[in-house]
Amino acid sequence: MYDFTTVHTRRNTDSIKWDWLNEIYSVQHGEEILPMWVADMDFALPPFVEEALIKRIQSGVFGYSYPGQSVTQAVVDWLATKHQTTIDKDWLLYESGVIPSMALALQAFTAPGDRVLVHGPVYPPFRSTPANLNREVVTFSLTEDEGHYSLDFDAFEQALQENIAAFIFCNPHNPGGKVWSREDVKRIADLCHQHGVLLISDEIHADLVFEPFTHTMALSVADHTDHIITCMAPTKTFNLAGLQAAYLIVTDDKKREKLKETATNAAHMGMTVLGATAMKAAYQDGSPWVAELMTQLEENTNYVIKHLSSEIPGIVVLKPEATYLLWIDYRALNVTEKDMMHALLHEGKLALEPGTKYGPEGDGFLRMNIACPLDTVKDGVERFIQASKTLTK
Structure with missing residues (x-):
C-alpha cells in the first residue's frame, strides 16, 4: 500500500546524514560515501502526513500557535491503542525533541554537581546532556553476552544508592535494539522510586518493535509514577526529526508545573505548528504505515544478517528486537576500531557509527542504520564486504 522502495535523492538538501560527512568523519569527497549512520530514515514522509502539512501550509498564516486538543487526543489515542496505556490529557507537555525534554527534566529536578546515572553502551546524548549541564x-x-544485553539488578541497585539524583533509561535500548521485559521495566521503575531517584525514560523507539516483542511503558507498570518522566516522539517512527515534535508524560502535578516554569525561564517555545500538524496526522492515521514499515525493516535486517555473516567470517550481526539500528559485532576479526573505520570510510566508502561512540562497552561493535530501501541496503552490504577484504590483506 505504501512505498518503501523508491530511492530518494537527499544529497544537497542540507541533510546532516548525507551532506555533513566531511565534517562528521573528517574525510574529503563525502559525496562518494554512503551514509548509514545517524538514526533518520531514507523513506519519504507518509502521504497522509504530507497531505496534512500541505493543507496547513495552504492556509497561508503562521502566527504563534499551540498544540490544540485534537493533537493531544491523537497522542492519547495512539498510546492507548499502540501501547495499551491510558493517560490523562493533562499529563502531556510538548517540546521540540526528546533530548531537549531530557535536558529540561535535568534542569528542573537536579542541580549542578548532582550525580546522574546512565547505562552503557547507550546513545551518546545520555552522557553529554547531563555533562553539558555540569552534572x-x-x-x-x-x-553483555555475545552482544545481547541484560541488567544486573544487584549492581543497578547498588549504583542507585550512591547519591544518584536521576537515572536516564533507554527503553527500547539504543544501540543494542533490546526490548526490556515487563518485569525488568517494573523493577527498574520501582527501584528508582524506592531510592528516591528521578526516572527519565526515553521511549522514542517504542513504536519500532518487532513481533513477537512488545514495548512496556515505565509508567504503565510502576507501583508509583510520580518520579517518572517519560519522553516520547513520533519523529523516529515517521521520520519527522526535522519538524521537531516531542512530548513529555508527567503524572505528578507539581513536577509538571515545575517543568513548565523551567521551560518558560529558558525561553522554550515548544513545538512548531508544522510539528504539531505532523504529529496529529501521524498518530491518527499511522498504524497501517508503521506495520508495513516494520515488514520492510525486517526484510532489510534479514538481508544484512545473511550476507554479512556469510561473506565475512567472524562478523556477528545481531537481530534487533526493536529499532532500525543493527549492532554489529566484529570483535572476532581482531582489528582496532581505528582500522575498521578507516577501511569502511576509505575503502568501502561507507559511513557507520563506531561502537565506542556509545561508551567503552561498544568497543568492537558498529551501528548500522538500515531504514532505507532494500537497494540501498544491498549497496551498503557490498561496500562493507569490500572494506573487510582490505582488512585481511
Missing part, C-alpha cells in the same frame, strides 16, 4: 555522569555497564 556528574555515573555509568554502569550492562551485562
Whole structure:
C-alpha cells in the first residue's frame, strides 16, 4: 500500500546524514560515501502526513500557535491503542525533541554537581546532556553476552544508592535494539522510586518493535509514577526529526508545573505548528504505515544478517528486537576500531557509527542504520564486504 522502495535523492538538501560527512568523519569527497549512520530514515514522509502539512501550509498564516486538543487526543489515542496505556490529557507537555525534554527534566529536578546515572553502551546524548549541564555522569555497564544485553539488578541497585539524583533509561535500548521485559521495566521503575531517584525514560523507539516483542511503558507498570518522566516522539517512527515534535508524560502535578516554569525561564517555545500538524496526522492515521514499515525493516535486517555473516567470517550481526539500528559485532576479526573505520570510510566508502561512540562497552561493535530501501541496503552490504577484504590483506 505504501512505498518503501523508491530511492530518494537527499544529497544537497542540507541533510546532516548525507551532506555533513566531511565534517562528521573528517574525510574529503563525502559525496562518494554512503551514509548509514545517524538514526533518520531514507523513506519519504507518509502521504497522509504530507497531505496534512500541505493543507496547513495552504492556509497561508503562521502566527504563534499551540498544540490544540485534537493533537493531544491523537497522542492519547495512539498510546492507548499502540501501547495499551491510558493517560490523562493533562499529563502531556510538548517540546521540540526528546533530548531537549531530557535536558529540561535535568534542569528542573537536579542541580549542578548532582550525580546522574546512565547505562552503557547507550546513545551518546545520555552522557553529554547531563555533562553539558555540569552534572556528574555515573555509568554502569550492562551485562553483555555475545552482544545481547541484560541488567544486573544487584549492581543497578547498588549504583542507585550512591547519591544518584536521576537515572536516564533507554527503553527500547539504543544501540543494542533490546526490548526490556515487563518485569525488568517494573523493577527498574520501582527501584528508582524506592531510592528516591528521578526516572527519565526515553521511549522514542517504542513504536519500532518487532513481533513477537512488545514495548512496556515505565509508567504503565510502576507501583508509583510520580518520579517518572517519560519522553516520547513520533519523529523516529515517521521520520519527522526535522519538524521537531516531542512530548513529555508527567503524572505528578507539581513536577509538571515545575517543568513548565523551567521551560518558560529558558525561553522554550515548544513545538512548531508544522510539528504539531505532523504529529496529529501521524498518530491518527499511522498504524497501517508503521506495520508495513516494520515488514520492510525486517526484510532489510534479514538481508544484512545473511550476507554479512556469510561473506565475512567472524562478523556477528545481531537481530534487533526493536529499532532500525543493527549492532554489529566484529570483535572476532581482531582489528582496532581505528582500522575498521578507516577501511569502511576509505575503502568501502561507507559511513557507520563506531561502537565506542556509545561508551567503552561498544568497543568492537558498529551501528548500522538500515531504514532505507532494500537497494540501498544491498549497496551498503557490498561496500562493507569490500572494506573487510582490505582488512585481511
